[in-house]
Amino acid sequence: MSKAGRQKPARSKRLILRVLVNSILGALCLFFLLGWYLWHQSIVAEEQRLATVAERLGLEAESAILDIRGLLERLNRADIEPCSDLHIQWMQQEAIARPYIRSIGYWRAIKRQCGAGFVQGAILTPPEASRIYDNGVIAWWPSPETAVGDVELFLMRFGDHDVAIDPRLLLDTTALDQQAGLWVENLLLVSSPTEALLPEPSTLEPGLTIDSDRQLIVSRFSLNTVFPMDVVAVQPSGQLVERYLPSLITAAVLGILLIVLWVLAVFRVSQRQLSFSAELTNAIKNGNITVAYQPIVDLSTGRCHGAEALARWQREDGEIISPDLFIPVAEKSNSIHKLTLLVIKRVVEEMGQLLATHDQFSININLSAQDLEHPLIALELKHILDSAKLPASAIKFEITERALVNHEDSRKLISKLRRRGHQMAIDDFGTGYSSLSYLETFELDTLKLDKAFVDAIETHAVTSSVIVHIIEMAKSLELDMVAEGIESAHQVQWLANNGVQRGQGYYYSKPLTAAEFLKYHAKQR
Numbered sequence: 290m291s292k293a294g295r296q297k298p299a300r301s302k303r304l305i306l307r308v309l310v311n312s313i314l315g316a317l318c319l320f321f322l323l324g325w326y327l328w329h330q331s332i333v334a335e336e337q338r339l340a341t342v343a344e345r346l347g348l349e350a351e352s353a354i355l356d357i358r359g360l361l362e363r364l365n366r367a368d369i370e371p372c373s374d375l376h377i378q379w380m381q382q383e384a385i386a387r388p389y390i391r392s393i394g395y396w397r398a399i400k401r402q403c404g405a406g407f408v409q410g411a412i413l414t415p416p417e418a419s420r421i422y423d424n425g426v427i428a429w430w431p432s433p434e435t436a437v438g439d440v441e442l443f444l445m446r447f448g449d450h451d452v453a454i455d456p457r458l459l460l461d462t463t464a465l466d467q468q469a470g471l472w473v474e475n476l477l478l479v480s481s482p483t484e485a486l487l488p489e490p491s492t493l494e495p496g497l498t499i500d501s502d503r504q505l506i507v508s509r510f511s512l513n514t515v516f517p518m519d520v521v522a523v524q525p526s527g528q529l530v531e532r533y534l535p536s537l538i539t540a541a542v543l544g545i546l547l548i549v550l551w552v553l554a555v556f557r558v559s560q561r562q563l564s565f566s567a568e569l570t571n572a573i574k575n576g577n578i579t580v581a582y583q584p585i586v587d588l589s590t591g592r593c594h595g596a597e598a599l600a601r602w603q604r605e606d607g608e609i610i611s612p613d614l615f616i617p618v619a620e621k622s623n624s625i626h627k628l629t630l631l632v633i634k635r636v637v638e639e640m641g642q643l644l645a646t647h648d649q650f651s652i653n654i655n656l657s658a659q660d661l662e663h664p665l666i667a668l669e670l671k672h673i674l675d676s677a678k679l680p681a682s683a684i685k686f687e688i689t690e691r692a693l694v695n696h697e698d699s700r701k702l703i704s705k706l707r708r709r710g711h712q713m714a715i716d717d718f719g720t721g722y723s724s725l726s727y728l729e730t731f732e733l734d735t736l737k738l739d740k741a742f743v744d745a746i747e748t749h750a751v752t753s754s755v756i757v758h759i760i761e762m763a764k765s766l767e768l769d770m771v772a773e774g775i776e777s778a779h780q781v782q783w784l785a786n787n788g789v790q791r792g793q794g795y796y797y798s799k800p801l802t803a804a805e806f807l808k809y810h811a812k813q814r
């Protein structure tokens with residue numbers, strides 16, 4: 290093996306490196322994008338959590354105030370002797386049923402006459418009210434004058450009754466790790482914890498605010514049923530990091546692990562593919578491609594009139610690779626043109642003598658789509674045949690339907706080659722997308738019936754009826770027909786009866802080496 294053959298080409302190393310760098314960059318982009326998305330989602334979830342806390346606390350406070358107002362209305366409406374035993378007993382029951390009510394009192398004009406609850410009697414007689422609302426509610430903000438023990442109560446009077454509320458119990462922050470406060474008209478009624486430094490609601494927009502100076506997320510929830518109330522809940526934004534850091538670290542570790550696995554997989558696959566492709570390029574460069582010949586036989590006489598040249602690649606380790614595998618790789622790596630030229634040269638070397646002495650004998654060579662677009666192929670072919678003094682009729686070309694897709698280039702080359710005397714066959718017809726009208730626009734001589742249709746002869750497969758149509762079509766286009774993949778005498782009979790002139794297949798012979806084929810041909814005489 291040549292030195293060039295042993296060395297992995299620098300080009301493929303560069304390609305692997307490029308694929309690796311690209312896949313690492315791609316994976317990193319994905320990683321950071323995903324990280325950013327997760328982080329963003331965590332912030333949104335956290336903000337949502339805080340907003341929900343503020344809303345829940347606000348709604349609970351509001352429901353207590355509404356409940357109190359309803360109770361006061363009921364007490365006012367009751368037809369009962371004020372400050373009678375029954376009245377006091379009723380107020381007592383209502384007071385102890387609600388944890389936030391310290392006392393319920395009965396007023397006449399500006400004086401509390403009697404009361405019940407934890408603070409009994411008429412002791413709560415604070416001076417001037419803080420607010421008188423249009424809805425009839427009169428409020429006293431918590432102050433030393435409303436204090437009972439060390440708790441300053443919030444008084445709310447409606448009609449002849451009032452209620453002393455322990456504001457601490459309007460804000461249930463049990464099991465919360467946020468700080469919160471309840472305001473009635475910009476007056477802080479209660480906060481939890483008591484020493485919490487909370488921003489005034491008037492300084493905040495309703496909803497969420499990020500206080501980046503103090504590194505806080507703040508949520509304000511406002512209500513205005515009985516009187517204006519606000520709940521402000523606060524949490525340090527650092528808590529977010531604390532809460533989500535462990536799961537983010539786990540995700541990052543998993544992500545890095547996946548990236549490593551992904552890059553390794555990409556590396557292995559590209560290394561395999563590129564080394565396969567590089568190995569093939571070397572094999573073509575070093576001429577390590579052989580040609581097998583499969584006889585093409587006249588179906589009625591059984592005589593061999595030609596052969597199809599089929600490329601073979603035997604790797605270093607002796608493994609024979611099917612052309613179905615390496616032809617697409619050669620096409621992708623742009624070495625198909627060199628491969629085609631190599632096959633043409635081999636055919637001329639190995640079959641030149643036979644072709645020169647048998648003017649009815651010809652060899653079919655496959656052209657790929659890229660060959661039809663190559664600007665030099667016609668020139669190079671002419672040069673090879675002229676050097677061997679062979680006429681153009683000695684070589685026929687097979688093109689697949691796929692190769693006809695880029696039809697302008699294909700049409701030009703087909704026309705040029707035919708003018709020189711080469712015959713053109715369409716291969717694998719019926720397996721692609723050609724229609725009859727499309728086919729008509731090309732100058733062709735032969736139609737090769739694909740093995741799939743031959744296999745289906747006289748079976749119930751759908752393809753068995755298609756072959757009849759393809760044969761009719763070939764006849765109407767005046768194309769010769771060669772059937773591929775014949776494996777039985779029955780198929781030969783059927784094809785011959787239906788007007789197919791020639792065929793190839795294991796029934797006659799498998800593809801042979803050059804020496805075997807020359808022997809096979811010699812026996813025909």
Ligand SMILES: Nc1nc2c(ncn2[C@@H]2O[C@@H]3COP(=O)(O)O[C@H]4[C@@H](O)[C@H](n5cnc6c(=O)[nH]c(N)nc65)O[C@@H]4COP(=O)(O)O[C@H]3[C@H]2O)c(=O)[nH]1
Binds near residue numbers: 599717775
């Ligand atoms: N089971 C079965 N198979 C049969 C029978 N008779 C022939 N074959 C196989 O069918 C394929 C016929 O070649 P194709 O249709 O041109 O299909 C060819 C052709 O399209 C492509 N190919 C082969 N050599 C070249 C080449 O030099 N250049 C290009 N561009 N393509 C090539 O590779 C394809 C596969 O080639 P191969 O593997 O050699 O496979 C060959 C042949 O070995 C049969 O009775 N039974």
